[in-house]
Amino acid sequence: MNAIELKGLVKEYPGFRLGGLDLALPSGSIMGLVGENGAGKSTTIKLIMNAIKRDAGSVSVLGVDNQSRAFSDIKEDIGVVLDEAYYPEVLNAHNVGRVMANTYRRWEPDTYENYLRQFALPQDKAFRDYSRGMKMKLAIAVALSHQAKLLILDEATSGLDPMVRDEILDIFNEYTRQEDRSILLSSHIVSDLEKICDYIAFLHKGQLLLCEEKDRLLEEYALVRLSRERLADLPEDSIVGKTCSEYGARALVLRSKVPYDLPLEHTNLEDIILFLAKGGTQE
Amino acid sequence: MKGLVWKDIYTLLKQAKFILLLMVLFACLPGYSMSAFAIFYGAMLPITALAYDERSKWDELAAMMPYSVKEIVGSKYVLGLLLVGSISALSIAARIVTGIIKATPFDAEGIMSTVILACLSLVLLMVDLPLMFRLGVEKGRIIYILLTCGGVVAGVSYSDHLVAALDSMMVSTMLLIVLLVTAVGLGISYCISAHIYRVRRG
Numbered sequence: 001m002n003a004i005e006l007k008g009l010v011k012e013y014p015g016f017r018l019g020g021l022d023l024a025l026p027s028g029s030i031m032g033l034v035g036e037n038g039a040g041k042s043t044t045i046k047l048i049m050n051a052i053k054r055d056a057g058s059v060s061v062l063g064v065d066n067q068s069r070a071f072s073d074i075k076e077d078i079g080v081v082l083d084e085a086y087y088p089e090v091l092n093a094h095n096v097g098r099v100m101a102n103t104y105r106r107w108e109p110d111t112y113e114n115y116l117r118q119f120a121l122p123q124d125k126a127f128r129d130y131s132r133g134m135k136m137k138l139a140i141a142v143a144l145s146h147q148a149k150l151l152i153l154d155e156a157t158s159g160l161d162p163m164v165r166d167e168i169l170d171i172f173n174e175y176t177r178q179e180d181r182s183i184l185l186s187s188h189i190v191s192d193l194e195k196i197c198d199y200i201a202f203l204h205k206g207q208l209l210l211c212e213e214k215d216r217l218l219e220e221y222a223l224v225r226l227s228r229e230r231l232a233d234l235p236e237d238s239i240v241g242k243t244c245s246e247y248g249a250r251a252l253v254l255r256s257k258v259p260y261d262l263p264l265e266h267t268n269l270e271d272i273i274l275f276l277a278k279g280g281t282q283e
Numbered sequence: 284m285k286g287l288v289w290k291d292i293y294t295l296l297k298q299a300k301f302i303l304l305l306m307v308l309f310a311c312l313p314g315y316s317m318s319a320f321a322i323f324y325g326a327m328l329p330i331t332a333l334a335y336d337e338r339s340k341w342d343e344l345a346a347m348m349p350y351s352v353k354e355i356v357g358s359k360y361v362l363g364l365l366l367v368g369s370i371s372a373l374s375i376a377a378r379i380v381t382g383i384i385k386a387t388p389f390d391a392e393g394i395m396s397t398v399i400l401a402c403l404s405l406v407l408l409m410v411d412l413p414l415m416f417r418l419g420v421e422k423g424r425i426i427y428i429l430l431t432c433g434g435v436v437a438g439v440s441y442s443d444h445l446v447a448a449l450d451s452m453m454v455s456t457m458l459l460i461v462l463l464v465t466a467v468g469l470g471i472s473y474c475i476s477a478h479i480y481r482v483r484r485g
Contacts, residue, residue, distance in 0.1 A: 046346070049346065049347050051343075051346035051347060051484070052484065053484075072349055072351055073349070075347075075348060075349035076349050078347075080344075080347035080348070082343060082344060082347070084340065085344075086339055086340045086341055086343055086344040087339060087341070087344070088290060088293075088294045088335050088336070088338075088339045088341060089335075089338070089339055090293075090294055090297040090298055090335070091290070091293055091294065091297070095290075095293045098289055098293070099286045099287075099289050099290045099293070100286065101286075102285040102286035102289050103285075103286030103287075103348060103349065103350070104349065126297075152347075
């Protein structure tokens, strides 16, 4: 089963069109939704949660259409962390726990308290006095404390220092050890996604440029550094993107389409994303 | 919805502790003016809670949680009813206790007056909340003040007719009418607010 399935999803605003998006997150896996600011990542997440109305297409979450009545029950199984924590600033972690205990039917107070201890979050300190890292950790503690089968994280790690990000990514990895648990993680920090994701979906100006297994992507593409003349000899359909300077050229190529004797370099997700986003030739 | 109401109660307890204490004190004081102030203030506090929601962008998070639009909107009405109900009950209890201590006859009319005051305060709530959901707390408050001023002017202008009509009614009939009008008004106001909220969410 797919944890999330989008088919022909469209949302239009004046000056911006998202979609049509076709995307599937297989159950038990982690998908990274990457894209520049304004690419449509948050809009996609809002559409998945039916927080805004779609203009066309369909969205199924944990096997249920998100516009059906049954979806409000399904929301019990989804933990969401947004780019900000958005709790009333005067509440403390203890108050948030009480509110959530009266919100989620399967709320686990012991799990919540364990996370508060693990994250070293003071229970009586007002939310407004938390640092950004602490606020995000509180939101993550909430998302992990009601037996969610799906985590949707919108820029949950942005603005955090590398130590905290690493700690949080470990927690997400741990979370998906159970087979039926999945994560959709939107971020523009590609290195974070490369660390933990099984699948990568790349949104660019409202369009889904790719949605593939991360390992396959890294196998499929390679970097080459060569002279401009040598680059011109490569088959045109083997070049995804290239940058040329007076010293030579650097290109992202499809391994399967270049001559076998061409020296290839391993690429990383960041290069693939950058070349795909820029496309064509960059001088 | 319980979670939403708890959130507002915690917020008010932390932000408006002093006002809540004053309301409890005023509700217990003899005479109508102070308890009326406390009851009317109770009907205004859901707007304060709404202002804190706006400030923290709580709605964005609430849309991701297992809350329906009906629950999100309804929680503010429930909060208003809880506050007005509690303060009115406290005021009535204080009146009864004072009567027992002073050994005065049971003040049924006083109790009915408190109930009518509570209903009138809920009229404020039923006008106020749709405005706040539509315009936001900042703009909504300005329109609300203008409407209240208009209401006061109209009330003063037609007060003679109103007093004449009320005089001709039995207190129990009047109470029944006021309760009925309040219940229907709250129902209509809630439906309008829920519709506005749905449209605003997009």
